[in-house]
Amino acid sequence: MRLALAVALELMATVASAQVWRSDRGDGTFRNPVLFADYPDPDIIRVGSDYYFATTTFANTPGITILHSRDLVNWTLASHLVDRLEGKPEYDLKGGNAYRHGLYASSLRYHAGTYYLANTPVGQKTRIWYAKDVRGPWRFHELEREAFDPGLFIEPDGRAYLTTASTADGTITLLTLDKDLAHVTASQKVHYIKGAEGSKIIRRGAYYYMFNALPPRLALSVSRSRSLFGPWETRDQIDDKTGGHQGALVDLPDGRWFGFVMEDSGAIGRMTNLSPVFWQDDWPVWGMREAPGRVPRRAAKPIPGGAFTEPATSDDFGKRTLGLQWQWNHNPEPSRWSLTERPGWLRLKPTVATGFWSARNTLVQKGQGPASRGEVKLDIRHLAAGDRCGFGTFGQFSGNITVQGAPGGKATLAMEVTEDTVDGARTEVRATAPLAKADALWLRTDMDFTTDLARVAYSVDGRRWTGLGGEFPLAFAWRTGTFQGEQLALFCYAPTESRGWLDIDRFTLSALPPAKPERVR
Template identity: 55%
Template sequence: MTSPLATRLAAALCAAGLALATAPTLAWQADNGDGSYTNPPLNADYPDPDIIRVGEDFYFATTTFANSPGLRLLHSRDLINWRIAGHVLPRLDGGPAFDLNGGSVYRRGVFAPSLRFHDGQFVIAFTMVGQNTRICRATDIAGPWRCHSLDRAAFDPGLFFDTDGSAHIATAIGSDGTVTLLSLSKDLTTVTAARKIHYIQGAEGSKLIRRGDWYYLFNAIPRRLAMTISRARSLTGPWETVNSINSAQTGGHQGAIVDLADGRWWGFVMQDKPSIGRITNLSPIFWRDDWPVWGTPEAPDRVPAVARKPVQGQTPQQPATSDEFDTPQLGLQWAWNHNPDNTRWSLTARPGFLRLQATRARTFWTARNTLTQKGQGPYSRADVALDLQGLAPGDRCGFGVIGKVNAHIAATRLDDGSLQLQMGGQVDEGDGKPQTELPVARTALPGPRVLLRTELDFERARGRLSWSTDGRWQPLGDEFALIYDWRTGTFQGPQYALFCFNPGAAGGRMDVDGFRFSDQRDAPR
């Protein structure tokens, strides 16, 4: 179903010879179509990966911080082509800040999940900042999930089930490096023992794997963006440790390995990128003296840029991007910046549109109901069609990015009833420091219908905002930087952001008539 506004705007663009894409465009496609793939499989911010195999299916759990729903899960049949399968947490809990009430939890929330499959159930362990570790279970990866909390917080918990069915968690925090093994009761509700089993300076992000008679412990060393591998004949040690790959030269610094149905093993590892965030790379593994080695015997100790797909014959696919908002539920590609106020957004009030009613907030950074989607590399853009007839004086509603640099075009209604577009935003400096304001650019808007475009060029680390009412795209304001920084912003790469807020009383509304994604660089201006 194509909504009326999109049809009218597309017709105007066609008349100008600049038609919008009429079909959704996939993001970065890692599957080369010839039996090989190019890293990364997902060219976007999918950090802290944990990947398991169940039969012929692979499942991927990733950190989502303050985004809601929380704790994203993906599914693949070949480790290369992924789709979003669901989320574990419909909403985040633990205090009013998760609702952007009295503060925010950017850079907090859900961290470093550990996913396993045991006794016919998916089991996931994770620790929200400032809370005890939770263990959730479901018979279907899409949920629903049943969760309970342990009596303590295990930093970056590495869940592990041994061959005898016993359950354990390996945990270490980089400020210390002591690896502790927590043993769990059969029903996974109680910690029955806690033992210090190893020490690696700066270690965290623990993962435990068993292969034959050997236990393998994988740890990230964030201070040098590297990974170590330890092995022992017993869970309690003694362990011997070797250095493995690193983020700067050889492809990553936090991850582990996953077995294939035919007995081969593959490695997954996170790599920091300065503009897009933390990506996940996949690599073949070979074994040398019972140690897993990333790469191939011909090119060892590095993640290959291009390699043969681990499983052949699967159809190329990527997580969904474009959305016409013509179903009563949001697509799984979307997440709110914090828990939403569900009374102030709707997909049914005006069928075929996403309606965002202005929430009361002082700034973009503190506004609820900002709807986000991951930016995609190496280049992507998104166009949205907006109907602004419902804007009230003082509303600031529009489209842009959220991250460390929060650049956006906001539509406002002036006191005389006219409409104006304003490009601006803030740079989050972290630690409670005042945000730095971006240069402001303004233009009058001749009517209530407009297309807004956000371009993200991660190779140049630059973004651009544009607008159109007649098929001629006009940049508004200067280019802005695309920056990933774990110390400031959202701890995520830049995300597309639809928003509507009012610094005074909650005001009017913005109707969004479609989100069109493209990875083509030859976009007309």
Template identity: 60%
Template sequence: MPRRLQRCAAVLMAGVSLLGMAAPNAAGAAGDSQRPTTFYNPPLHADFPDPDIIRVGDHFYFATTTFANSPGLTILQSTDLLHWEYVTHVVPRLDGNVQFDLENGGAYRGGIFAPSLRYHAGTFYVAVTPVGQNTRIYSSQRIEGPWAMRVLDREAFDPALFFDSDGSGYIATSGGWDGTITLLTLNGDYSKVTDARKIHYHKGAEGSKLIKRGGYYYLFNAVPSKLALVVSRARSLSGPWETRAQIDDTSGGHQGAIVDLPDGGWYGFVMIDAGAIGRMTNLSPIFWQNDWPVWGTPDAPGRVPATATVPIAGKPAVRPATSDTFDGPQLGLQWQWNHNPDSSRWSLTERPGYLRLRPTVANDFWHARNTLTQKGYGPHSRGEVVLDVSQLRAGDVCGFGTLGKFNAHIAVTRSASGALQLGMNVIEDTLQGQKTEVRAAALPYAQQRIHLRTEMDFTSERGELSYSADGNAWRSLGGPFKLAYDWQSGTFQGPQYAVFCYNPQRSDGYIDIDQFNLRMD
């Protein structure tokens, strides 16, 4: 079989493995049509935090936090709330802060938080507040973009964009765990704030979402100190508001809201802190009781069910893209750089069918630009890359592993004498800085191609790294390491797969990435 066909076959098998593993998260017993009739939470077993989901016609759209990853502000689409595909990144390149270019320590745990996605009068809108900047409103008539941007005159924490039935635009905002909810009134083209007033208070509230149903406005707020979600309702946006507790992390999650279905039903979406994998999004049926939304079912109210009837039956079992042969003219939407990349140091055209990474100048992994990432999936997933390392130069440090709280990787280097070597380090990001544990150093390696594997097991919260010369015989290197999520250190995200290449000095070396395969089993 020709090499290109071998590569495509390998990626196809990885995709089949992914779909086979994804099915338990999205399907239960099959009905007469052999389509799933039930699903299991979470539909996406990965870190997709701060969800906002809307419906436009027969499609649902899901916006999520992306922090300093670039391109930023990811949107996925679905026809049934269960099976999602990447559709766009709203922000091609982060701006407004040199730290987005990994200068001055970088912007890990900063960047883009909690976008608010809405659709009004034929146009998609996203309101978002990059950390330390004023709120932006992006707009496009196509979900794929391109997106125009307006910048407001103030910072609205976790903005909740809302369009009333008369077309008036508003943003509800509450942040810093203060609990004061402020309503900003926008002008006719939604480019300026014309009024700001306090409309409600609930201790500790943030993460607002605002919708309207019938004669009531509904305001959803997270209470992070309690990992809880509350809902308030009022006949007028100015109040008075009544507030009721909804759910919390012991019953399903603490930040989210609800979305309507084409048949008039409702479903809830809610984020839950889920251990080392980070924050995942659960789905729940919603029923109404005296004009209050209730999570769950009448038989089991007040909690997100582990399994439930599919919201919309009979839709195809598509999944977000993962594996890649790098044959296209652009990177797939599953990929993001750790910060804004140096575009002169990577290429998909210099060697067609490969992604070429040239070393960026950095003293260590944590501060190196052009680290290419995608999400780690649970309960267990395994990423493999095939690298051509023949053009490495002395001092180049290039390889594959994880990016997160614990940054474990196998690096391929070339010594001053010209010999290739392997090393394995675990770098923990702490409040005091990075702690590096050298697990293996200067292991000789004689081949020009290498297969590297990173395994993430979120049931044990452990990872493991291994390498192979041929993709068949694998050797573990360095032993198991921790997987962890931490909002105070690391990246504020669950562990990501990461391919990297850096050198403390300017280098004309490079690696060529032949393919990336993601499997779940």
């Protein structure tokens, strides 16, 4: 009996500490995706022996995440571009929300000791950000126009250009920038590809290569020319059935090339795949020579050796600043959260909102696949009557357990599912449960991206768990929801001003056995 108990406890500890997804197989190979989470619109560059990866964040803040790697397979979070979004009251959840807006596809480049990042906030003019250190501080020049999904290219002599194309038009325009990358000095239409957007330009030998996403077909094309101004000739590359539809190439120090591309992957969002690339008649070919035109499910690591690393997830809130894995659903109210009022705990004070979808200071991080469990320990003693605080998912469907404060220090648990639709957000209360007086409460959220289903549970001792409300769906939709994969969310709001608060001791992410086997391309 003791042996069985010891084995069970060891197994539980192993599961709790297991990595959710390991691309690096530890035998000199890797498997796709390199990150089993929503890192859309990738742009990857090499600076010496370091690789940097910029990815879209929409209305989340801090905005635009930048990751770092030494081998293109093992990534860590390096920085964010901006602390908050500017230019619209909706970024503060005033007069409406900014979900599906904010900061879209960026283009990251490095030249002569400076990092540059081109980005066009939705509905605003294009900005060229620059910094000596990828961790910032970043400053920017705002151009005279709005260039959709700008692709930055800088010649060795410093001449700089932006490409821009919109799916609605397909015309690819080349903008010439001045020496400070602060103004557009010329504009010329140089190519046309039906449905093109997300242009990226690289140079190899005598040719320039321009990669374009083709969202209507979920495909990627490549064009080549001996001049940036054309003429360009175009070929199809790959699509979501064979690897992905938006990306480009990055070179290795030894002259080899690898491709990176995002793939629409259901509720988890858009995941990044990595592929060896070989050249045939000065055209890039994705995949391996024995299996061309297809991103491999598994391949040799681009750069062998090196230890396994991954973006941070679990957090004991022991630092004075939030970990880079966390973002707010919009610009937060700084006075309504703290890591210092109770050291070692995250304190959330209720923001005023009519519901979950319109509440500020919802703290999120990416859902992880193929299946994972998020667990939090809460101190709920200081909730006031009317406070609604809890933990769950955040996206097209937001399912959570809400702790509802009541007079006399009592509380009730409610399992709620909020769905965002074209007509607005709708909330369904699936189940409720009375909560006996307790100082601490544990909540957990399980997400399985092989079935696109989730469930939530609670515990008053951290050991015995009670499910509430049954399974609910996970989904991704660009017309509604957040335009992101489903995220994990901590929240605290109230219908009127509140003097209560919620303290969060720790957040833990662990792997779960997926309900379905790993897909094979």
